[in-house]
Amino acid sequence: MKRKLIILTDPGQDQAAAILMILGAPDRFDVLGLVATAGNIDLGHTTDNCLKLLELAERTDIKVYAGCPRPMAGALVTAEHVHGPTGLDGPDLPDVTTRIAPEHGVDFIIRTLREAPAGDITICSLSPLTNLAMAMVMAPDIVSRIGEIVAMAGAYFEVGNITPTAEFNVYVDPEAAKIVLDAEIPITILPLDVTHQMLSTPERLAQMRKIGNRCGVATAEMLEFSQAFDLQKYGWKGAPLHGPCVPAYMLQPDIFQGRKINVSVETAGALTRGMTIADWWQISDRKKNAFYVRNGDAEAYYGLLLECLARLP
Ligand code: BDR
Numbered sequence: 001m002k003r004k005l006i007i008l009t010d011p012g013q014d015q016a017a018a019i020l021m022i023l024g025a026p027d028r029f030d031v032l033g034l035v036a037t038a039g040n041i042d043l044g045h046t047t048d049n050c051l052k053l054l055e056l057a058e059r060t061d062i063k064v065y066a067g068c069p070r071p072m073a074g075a076l077v078t079a080e081h082v083h084g085p086t087g088l089d090g091p092d093l094p095d096v097t098t099r100i101a102p103e104h105g106v107d108f109i110i111r112t113l114r115e116a117p118a119g120d121i122t123i124c125s126l127s128p129l130t131n132l133a134m135a136m137v138m139a140p141d142i143v144s145r146i147g148e149i150v151a152m153a154g155a156y157f158e159v160g161n162i163t164p165t166a167e168f169n170v171y172v173d174p175e176a177a178k179i180v181l182d183a184e185i186p187i188t189i190l191p192l193d194v195t196h197q198m199l200s201t202p203e204r205l206a207q208m209r210k211i212g213n214r215c216g217v218a219t220a221e222m223l224e225f226s227q228a229f230d231l232q233k234y235g236w237k238g239a240p241l242h243g244p245c246v247p248a249y250m251l252q253p254d255i256f257q258g259r260k261i262n263v264s265v266e267t268a269g270a271l272t273r274g275m276t277i278a279d280w281w282q283i284s285d286r287k288k289n290a291f292y293v294r295n296g297d298a299e300a301y302y303g304l305l306l307e308c309l310a311r312l313p
Pocket of ligand 1 (some may be wrong): 013
C-alpha cells in the first residue's frame with residue numbers, strides 16, 4: 001500500500017533532492033500536498049521553489065500550500081549563506097506555470113487529516129515544524145489522526161549546525177518542535193547524527209549526473225552549489241545530505257539503526273535554545289517519545305536516491 005504524505009518543506013537543495021526522491025517512488029508514496037514553510041529562506045521563495053521542483057519533475061498535479069510566514073515565536077532565521085539568494089541556487093529551473101493553492105497550509109493540514117481515516121497519513125517533515133504545530137494548536141482533534149511523523153530534525157552527538165548546540169530546523173522554531181515532540185505522536189527523527197554520515201562525495205555526484213535525465217543533472221547541480229559552504233566548514237570529502245534521509249528511511253528502514261528514547265527541546269537556554277536533548281543512554285525517567293536514528297548505510301542511501309532520481313524525467 002502507498003504511504004499518503006503531507007510534505008512540510010522549505011527547499012533548500014537537500015530538500016529538493018528529498019522531494020524528487022519521493023516523486024521518483026510513485027509506487028510507494030502518494031503525495032497529498034506540499035506545505036511551504038518559512039525557514040531556509042522567506043516563504044515567498046520557498047513556495048516558489050516548491051512550484052519549480054514540481055515543474056521540473058512534471059508533477060504539477062500536486063498542490064503547493066503556503067504556510068506561516070514566520071515561526072511561532074521570535075523572528076525568522078534563514079540560511080541564504082548555504083542555499084543562495086533564492087534558497088535553491090545552482091541549476092536553471094523551469095519557469096513556473098502553476099500557482100499556489102488558495103487554502104492556507106495550516107488549514108490544508110487540518111482538513112486533510114480530518115477527511116482521511118485516522119492513522120492514514122504520514123507527515124514527512126523536511127523543514128521547521130511551524131505549520132504542523134500551528135495545526136495541532138488550532139485543531140487538537142487532528143493529533144490522534146496522524147499516523148506517523150518522519151522528520152529531519154535535531155542533533156545530539158553532532159550537536160549543532162546553526163549554533164554550537166542547535167540544528168537548523170529545530171532552531172528556527174523550537175516552540176513548534178516542542179509541541180510536536182511533546183504530543184506523543186509516533187515520530188521518527190533523522191538528526192544530524194545520521195545525516196552527517198551521508199556525504200555527497202565527488203563520485204556520488206558524478207553518478208547522479210551520469211543518470212543523464214534533467215532531474216538527476218539538476219539535483220547534482222543543486223548539491224554542488226549548496227555543498228560549498230559545508231565542504232569548507234567541515235573539511236570532509238563531501239557534504240552531509242540531510243533531507244533525503246526522510247524518504248530513504250520510509251523506503252528502506254533497515255538501512256538505518258536507532259532507538260526509541262526521550263527527545264526534548266530546549267526553548268529557554270541563552271546558549272542552548274533549539275537544542276534537542278536526546279536521552280540516548282536513558283539516564284532520565286522522561287517518557288520515550290521518539291525513534292531516534294543514529295546511524296545509516298551511506299552506500300545504500302545513495303543507491304536508493306539514484307534509483308528514484310532515475311525514474312524521473
Ligand atoms: C536542515 O537545515 C536546512 O538548512 C536544510 O535544508 C535541512 O533541512 C539541516 O540542518
